[in-house]
Amino acid sequence: MSAIHQYLDLYESNRELIDSKSAPLLNALRPKAAEALQTMRLPTRGSEDYELTDLEKMLAPDFGVNIARVPLPVDPARTFRCDVPHMSTTLFMLVNDKCAETDTTRRGLPDGVLAGSLRDIAASHPDVLAPYFGHIAPLSNPVVALNSLLAQDGFVLYVPRGVRIEKTIQLVDILSHEAPLMAVRRLLIIMEADSAATLLVCDHTQNAGVQLFNLQTVEVFAGAGARLDIYDLEESSTATSRLSAMYIKQEQNSNVLIDSITLYNGSTRNEYHCKLDGRGAHLRLLGMGIEDDTRHLDTYSRIEHNVPDCTTDELFKYVVDDEATGAFTGRIYVAKGASGTEAYQSNRNLVGSDTARMHSKPQLEIYNDDVKCSHGTAIGQLDPMQVFYMRTRGLSEAKARLLLKQAFMADVLDGIREESLRDRLRHLVERRFAGDTTPCTSCGAEGCKF
Amino acid sequence: MLKVKDLHARINGKEILKGINLEVRPGEVHAIMGPNGSGKSTLSMVLAGNPAYEVTGGEAEFYGKDLLAMAPEVRSHEGLFLGFQYPVEIPGVSMVNFMRAAVNARREYLGQPPMSATDFLKLMREKRAVVELDTKLASRSVNEGFSGGEKKRNEIFQMAVLEPRLSILDETDSGLDIDALRIVAEGVNKLKTDRNATIVITHYQRLLDYIKPDFVHILYKGRIVETGGPELALELEEKGYDWIKAREDEKEKHDPDKKQL
Numbered sequence: 001m002s003a004i005h006q007y008l009d010l011y012e013s014n015r016e017l018i019d020s021k022s023a024p025l026l027n028a029l030r031p032k033a034a035e036a037l038q039t040m041r042l043p044t045r046g047s048e049d050y051e052l053t054d055l056e057k058m059l060a061p062d063f064g065v066n067i068a069r070v071p072l073p074v075d076p077a078r079t080f081r082c083d084v085p086h087m088s089t090t091l092f093m094l095v096n097d098k099c100a101e102t103d104t105t106r107r108g109l110p111d112g113v114l115a116g117s118l119r120d121i122a123a124s125h126p127d128v129l130a131p132y133f134g135h136i137a138p139l140s141n142p143v144v145a146l147n148s149l150l151a152q153d154g155f156v157l158y159v160p161r162g163v164r165i166e167k168t169i170q171l172v173d174i175l176s177h178e179a180p181l182m183a184v185r186r187l188l189i190i191m192e193a194d195s196a197a198t199l200l201v202c203d204h205t206q207n208a209g210v211q212l213f214n215l216q217t218v219e220v221f222a223g224a225g226a227r228l229d230i231y232d233l234e235e236s237s238t239a240t241s242r243l244s245a246m247y248i249k250q251e252q253n254s255n256v257l258i259d260s261i262t263l264y265n266g267s268t269r270n271e272y273h274c275k276l277d278g279r280g281a282h283l284r285l286l287g288m289g290i291e292d293d294t295r296h297l298d299t300y301s302r303i304e305h306n307v308p309d310c311t312t313d314e315l316f317k318y319v320v321d322d323e324a325t326g327a328f329t330g331r332i333y334v335a336k337g338a339s340g341t342e343a344y345q346s347n348r349n350l351v352g353s354d355t356a357r358m359h360s361k362p363q364l365e366i367y368n369d370d371v372k373c374s375h376g377t378a379i380g381q382l383d384p385m386q387v388f389y390m391r392t393r394g395l396s397e398a399k400a401r402l403l404l405k406q407a408f409m410a411d412v413l414d415g416i417r418e419e420s421l422r423d424r425l426r427h428l429v430e431r432r433f434a435g436d437t438t439p440c441t442s443c444g445a446e447g448c449k450f
Numbered sequence: 451m452l453k454v455k456d457l458h459a460r461i462n463g464k465e466i467l468k469g470i471n472l473e474v475r476p477g478e479v480h481a482i483m484g485p486n487g488s489g490k491s492t493l494s495m496v497l498a499g500n501p502a503y504e505v506t507g508g509e510a511e512f513y514g515k516d517l518l519a520m521a522p523e524v525r526s527h528e529g530l531f532l533g534f535q536y537p538v539e540i541p542g543v544s545m546v547n548f549m550r551a552a553v554n555a556r557r558e559y560l561g562q563p564p565m566s567a568t569d570f571l572k573l574m575r576e577k578r579a580v581v582e583l584d585t586k587l588a589s590r591s592v593n594e595g596f597s598g599g600e601k602k603r604n605e606i607f608q609m610a611v612l613e614p615r616l617s618i619l620d621e622t623d624s625g626l627d628i629d630a631l632r633i634v635a636e637g638v639n640k641l642k643t644d645r646n647a648t649i650v651i652t653h654y655q656r657l658l659d660y661i662k663p664d665f666v667h668i669l670y671k672g673r674i675v676e677t678g679g680p681e682l683a684l685e686l687e688e689k690g691y692d693w694i695k696a697r698e699d700e701k702e703k704h705d706p707d708k709k710q711l
Binding site: 383384385386388389390391392393394395396397399403404406407408409410411 | 498499500501502521522523525526527531532534537538540541542543547548549551552553555556559591608612
């Protein structure tokens with residue numbers, strides 16, 4: 001029997017409870033999601049576009065879902081307290097799948113901006129969210145359908161027309177429970193015309209060793225001329241599973257940067273579905289995965305150029321060691337009539353051991369002349385001549401390899417538009433490669449990487 | 451300081467060095483010359499410890515220690531420096547970070563604490579001046595986008611920072627414009643003391659107009675076939691390598707065991 005049924009059963013037998021703890025906008029989507037799931041078969045390993053991720057297997061364990069919304073005791077400070085210090089952000093937190101108010105909530109945000117709990121804002125401003133919620137991510141995707149079936153809360157950022165938020169908005173997600181738990185998170189980012197914002201999303205896990213699951217759907221709307229940067233950072237444990245489907249719809253001349261950074265994880269599948277629906281829209285999709293031990297990271301991206309004169313710049317880099325596996329599937333689709341498209345896709349990977357595996361599938365699907373497109377992939381090892389050169393200057397082999405791995409990720413980091421964030425993330429990446437997981441001496445907080 | 455005895459080495463199963471004998475003492479400048487493919491670069495790679503090369507016989511002592519048993523980084527710490535014929539580009543690693551790592555690795559080996567940031571910057575400034583290395587280059591990635599001359603200059607800069615006891619400069623004159631050649635040679639000459647030594651490996655005599663060798667060795671088919679003073683280089687400049695080739699090939703014909711020597 002498919003793993004879907006346990007979630008459908010959970011929903012069928014608790015509909016009222018689930019609905020009562022959420023908002024009508026979210027509740028309205030559930031029956032449609034249930035209907036879609038009834039006839040759906042979950043992709044298994046080897047299914048088209050699911051080269052290395054078996055959804056059936058991932059979803060099979062009996063994870064608890066906190067549909068009754070009982071408060072789960074979490075000490076947020078343990079995880080995030082100084083993760084990105086010296087960087088001033090407007091901070092929000094999702095504890096499992098509940099948006100926790102923090103001191104800085106809404107403080108300093110310009111008038112008209114809505115930011116915070118999806119449940120609360122869906123209840124207070126349904127008209128603002130309704131045109132977008134559930135309209136960008138389709139229920140034909142099992143991750144979206146399951147998420148839509150069970151999501152009761154999450155995070156919203158709504159930036160009205162012409163409003164430009166200077167300060168980075170940071171969303172810290174914490175997975176934490178003593179027993180296996182699935183957090184069903186829903187994010188909705190609405191950027192009206194000519195607005196601007198930077199969003200840093202940090203996924204953390206507490207209770208390393210406990211099986212925790214992040215089932216996430218993110219809907220992003222970038223209106224005409226809007227500028228949006230999303231940094232999607234995962235620092236979780238090897239026992240963590242993450243299924244994330246992000247859908248982005250871009251209007252005319254919008255400029256979106258998505259940077260997917262997986263520093264520590266367990267088993268992760270990240271999907272990025274981008275529709276360039278307005279002329280002159282620009283998308284930069286960057287990503288890095290640092291995989292060792294038995295970690296698994298699978299990235300799927302589909303970018304649709306539906307109208308003329310849009311540009312895409314896509315780069316994913318992986319370093320895969322030990323017995324880790326990495327997978328990248330990227331497709332750029334250029335529709336008939338999308339003249340003047342410029343789309344570049346690149347996937348570069350370092351494989352550091354005989355038992356590590358990397359799978360790469362770059363794809364272009366072009367139905368129009370007059371386009372500039374390229375794709376490329378490479379899987380290789382560190383250049384022995386570079387290592388030797390560094391050793392002749394006195395660097396140990398380990399140090400040489402460390403510097404080269406850090407350098408390998410440099411162009412992904414260079415794509416980060418905000419300087420202080422770039423410095424911080426570079427530091428995190430350096431520490432990651434150095435294998436330095438000791439807490440910083442200044443606070444000693446668990447999970448703190450500084 | 452360096453004693454090489456009957457050194458044999460191969461790469462990809464092919465024997466390149468067929469019995470090298472060489473002794474270098476402090477204060478000396480040696481030039482190793484030879485036609486293309488004679489094993490000049492292999493000798494430098496083997497002495498610096500490139501793991502791609504396999505030593506199949508012979509020995510090399512550096513200040514009484516077994517050089518061939520040392521990892522490349524230990525050879526560096528002990529004071530051996532190789533200036534590459536083709537300096538390697540390392541995109542993403544800045545010169546500053548690279549040199550800091552190099553300097554501190556040496557200090558760690560010597561049981562010294564890491565150099566302070568201000569001392570390190572001072573050292574960089576001082577040494578940059580020796581080779582007139584542009585400040586801009588020092589802030590860029592290692593050798594990335596450097597011209598041929600800049601790369602060579604950068605090798606001498608690194609040599610100046612690391613202050614080796616023995617420098618092996620591999621065809622440092624290839625790809626050098628006249629001005630850069632002068633600067634590199636001046637750098638080498640400025641860094642010369644009576645306690646350190648230099649081996650210059652070169653095909654042309656040109657570099658030796660600037661760097662005066664005490665000994666000139668001719669390498670051919672993996673062996674040193676002629677050793678002399680500076681006049682030998684001039685002779686080569688005048689007569690080319692053909693007379694050496696002809697003489698050695700003739701010897702080989704009459705003495706099939708020569709290869710094993």
